[in-house]
Amino acid sequence: MSGSIVLQSREKQVAMLRKMLTIRRFEERVKKEFAETRVKGFVHLYIGEEAVAVGLCSNLQKDDYVTSTHRGHGHCIAKGVELRGMMAELYGKRTGTCKGKGGSMHIADVELGMLGANGIVGAGLPLAIGAALSSKYRKSGQVAVAFFSDGALNQGTFHESMNIASLWKLPVVFVCENNGFGEATPIRFHTSVKDPTIRASSYDMPGVRVDGMDVMAVSQAAAEAIARARRGDGPTLLVCDTYRYMGHFEGDEQKYRKKEETEEWKLKDPILKLKGLMTREGSISEKEYSEMDASILAEVEDAVTFADKSAWPAPNEVLEDVYTSI
Amino acid sequence: MQKTEATSKNLTFLQAITEGLAQEMERDKSIIVMGEDVRAWGGVFARFKGFRERFGDDRVIDTPISESGFLGAGVGAAATGLRPVVDLMFVDFFGVTGDQIINQAAKMKYMFGGKAKIPLVITTLIGGGVSAAAQHSQCLYSVFAHIPGIKCVVPSTPYDGKGLIVTALRQDDPVMFFEHKFLHSSVEGMVPSESYSIPFGVADIKREGSDVTIVGLARTVHQSLEAAAILEKEGISVEVVDPRTIVPIDEQAILNSVKKTGRLIVVDEDYPRCGMATDISALVAEKGFNYLDAPIRMVTSLNTPVPFSPVLEEAYLPSVERIVQAARATVSRR
Structure with a gap:
């Protein structure tokens, strides 16, 4: 695949680096906020997988759609959801993206095409083909991207959605973030095929496997799949091999894997990889990187301050937003 | 009370509902219908008979037998600007697509802090009396009434069926529209030819x-x-x-x-x-x-x-x- 990599502009590289680092710094702070009990509930961190969300979303238009997973912070940030609203949502404040009604597993911003993180494994795929059907019917040219993990490969919704999308030639890209584990269970114990891209052939669509720790490679593959969808040629299954550095959820003791395995994957870190490439190409200096990092950390700090200072929802707000009209 | 007007005609329960749906489809181009066997039979009990010819293939969509897939697609389409009517042949089949109704359609608006609209109508057959046995005869509407976020319509007459399907198609929340299969052809009544709506929540x-x-x-x-x-x-x-x-x-x-x-x-x-x-x-x-x-x-x-x-x-x-x-x-x- 490397031979066909299109040279990406410096601006795009800088933007992708910034997005990945924003996800990383935001989530590191979420980890801290959770540990210190200011963020409650179930928290699933995306750290280590940033190249997938950013590689995909850097090729999307603002009005394109994505459906996400319970590990959704990265997809939200990559699609443009504001950090202030996200942190306030995690705090459960009324200024949160979802007014404190969704929390980590349900952050959504429909106006940005972000159709929701989702607490149900595999549930986003049918929603994505529906968004793609809507786009096709309205002739709007919008594309839908369904993010899911290898854990969803064996849900009926995966197979049903792949079949329907291919049958109806829908403008959708299925993105399997293969982090090697369905919750605590390694992929070799839960999926019948060694290479998930094989499953694309069952539905007569291209299956592309890509290094999910390399944002340039993801972006290249994504650009091709998205272009194919947009011109009406139907769906693609992209399998991005990646790794989550943290546990399945915050508090997971991770007894199902060795520390050395995690450390080995960290050597392929997507942020360091892009930074290394850009440094070699002379497109970013150490000073520029430090400044970028500092400004992101300030942005995250601002989001925490905003969340902390925001008001709690009034108890009677529990009754709002169930129905549009009654 | 049933109204009879000069422009009324005698319709079966199913015909009345179908007429209400078709009239709304004429009025609102964002309405699409999806269901199994739409191409071959016009759907189960031919509820969409003639719709493909009248409204075109892109609005009258034949689905595989994949209830989670196509019902979820209905939810996704509803969240992104369409007004889908998805036919879940028999309510008994909700067992294979429960998540998309109960955890997705019913909750998206709330979970997203009100920033979503899911104008989805799910039509489905209920009820016994035709020896359809345990997996094709249940009512189950109470299951959905139990879940906040879904409106549930259980009409009994042609007049109510037409007026209530029209209302279902003119509001922005997910609706389960339960039709008793025994009533489909056994009940007839005078129904105004014009479109009209009956408000929800009025006995x-x-x-x-x-x-x-x-x-x-x-x-x-x-x-x-x-x-x-x-x-x-x-x-x-x-x-x-x-x-x-x-x-x-x-x-x-x-x-x-x-x-x-x-x-x-x-x-x-x-x-x-x-x-x-x-x-x-x-x-x-x-x-x-x-x-x-x-x-x-x-x-x-x-x-x-x-x-x-x-x-x-x-x-x-x-x-x-x-x-x-x-x-x-x-x-x-x-």
């Missing part, structure tokens, strides 16, 4: 009376009316209340009727536990206890799966006879 008094209130839904409305005719000859005056929608439900109409009659029988074809019969009974016990002159009675299906044999199914279902007996028993406590 209809199908028969006025003074001695006992019977609340029925779908087919049991008709059984209750039959029972009322028999009881009238015995000097018992029955009021039949049809809530028509169970989410939202017209609590006040039920309470007003019980206030007038002092007696309540709830007739429901759904299972007896945690169903609309217990729900409506609890409503009256909580808010209308002082109106009651006798204990509330419930006439429901039995607490078993729906049996196949006509003899067993007859024993299982609520019947006119059981309603009559319940009414005699409650009125005897004067």
Whole structure:
């Protein structure tokens, strides 16, 4: 695949680096906020997988759609959801993206095409083909991207959605973030095929496997799949091999894997990889990187301050937003 | 009460609903319909017959037998600007697509802090009486009434069916539209040719009376009316209340009727536990206890799966006879 990599502009590289680092710094702070009990509930961190969300979303238009997973912070940030609203949502404040009604597993911003993180494994795929059907019917040219993990490969919704999308030639890209584990269970114990891209052939669509720790490679593959969808040629299954550095959820003791395995994957870190490439190409200096990092950390700090200072929802707000009209 | 106008015509229950849907499709191009066997049969019981010719393939979509896939696609399309009508052939099949209804459609608006609209209508067949056995005869509407976020429509007449499907298509929340299969062709009535809408949450008094209130839904409305005719000859005056929608439900109409009659029988074809019969009974016990002159009675299906044999199914279902007996028993406590 490397031979066909299109040279990406410096601006795009800088933007992708910034997005990945924003996800990383935001989530590191979420980890801290959770540990210190200011963020409650179930928290699933995306750290280590940033190249997938950013590689995909850097090729999307603002009005394109994505459906996400319970590990959704990265997809939200990559699609443009504001950090202030996200942190306030995690705090459960009324200024949160979802007014404190969704929390980590349900952050959504429909106006940005972000159709929701989702607490149900595999549930986003049918929603994505529906968004793609809507786009096709309205002739709007919008594309839908369904993010899911290898854990969803064996849900009926995966197979049903792949079949329907291919049958109806829908403008959708299925993105399997293969982090090697369905919750605590390694992929070799839960999926019948060694290479998930094989499953694309069952539905007569291209299956592309890509290094999910390399944002340039993801972006290249994504650009091709998205272009194919947009011109009406139907769906693609992209399998991005990646790794989550943290546990399945915050508090997971991770007894199902060795520390050395995690450390080995960290050597392929997507942020360091892009930074290394850009440094070699002379497109970013150490000073520029430090400044970028500092400004992101300030942005995250601002989001925490905003969340902390925001008001709690009034108890009677529990009754709002169930129905549009009654 | 049914209206008859110069431009009315006699339609079956199914024809009336189909006409309401087609008229809305003429008016609103964002409405699409999806379902199994739409191409070959016009859908189950030919509910979309002629729709492909009339509205085109891109609005009348034939789906594979993948309820999670196509129902979820309906939810996704509803969230992104369309107004899909998805046909879940038999409500029994919700078991294979429950997540997309219960966890996705019903909750998206709330989870997203109100920043989503899911104008989705799911049509589905309910009910027994045709020996369709345990997996094609359930009612199950109480399952959906249990879940906040979904509106539930249970019409009993052609007039109500048309007016309520139109309302379902003119509001922005997910709606389950339950059609009793026994009523589809067995019930006819005069229906205005023009489009009209019936508001949700407004019960209809199908028969006025003074001695006992019977609340029925779908087919049991008709059984209750039959029972009322028999009881009238015995000097018992029955009021039949049809809530028509169970989410939202017209609590006040039920309470007003019980206030007038002092007696309540709830007739429901759904299972007896945690169903609309217990729900409506609890409503009256909580808010209308002082109106009651006798204990509330419930006439429901039995607490078993729906049996196949006509003899067993007859024993299982609520019947006119059981309603009559319940009414005699409650009125005897004067």
